[in-house]
Amino acid sequence: MSKERARRRAEREEAQAVAALARAEHQAKLERWRRRRARLAEAVPRPVRVARQGGIIARRRRAQNAGMFILFVLVQILGWLLLEGWAARAGLFMLSVLLVPVLVTVLFDRRS
Numbered sequence: 001m002s003k004e005r006a007r008r009r010a011e012r013e014e015a016q017a018v019a020a021l022a023r024a025e026h027q028a029k030l031e032r033w034r035r036r037r038a039r040l041a042e043a044v045p046r047p048v049r050v051a052r053q054g055g056i057i058a059r060r061r062r063a064q065n066a067g068m069f070i071l072f073v074l075v076q077i078l079g080w081l082l083l084e085g086w087a088a089r090a091g092l093f094m095l096s097v098l099l100v101p102v103l104v105t106v107l108f109d110r111r112s
Helices: 002-045 056-082 086-108
Strands: none
Touching: 002 086
16 A cells, blocks of 8 residues: 555656746746847837826816817818819918918917
């Protein structure tokens, strides 16, 4: 009976040794991967994050800018659909680019 227990213990210890070796190899591989990733992360510059203003005036201004952008895009889409020539489309684009600041000033009065 003790020979059988000794054999089972030896098998168990051998299985544990194989598992420990596999864990050690996995840990070594993981550590190599982490070092490689850290080196790569050091080589790539991190983008500078600019904090966004959170007040009511800033939110209103973002909403106004978004509205003007959507209006500009809609005018351009309508121009592309309704106008035939490239000169007319380019003229509409230039006119829109020139009129957007005027509309912003008139509609939103950003001078004060």
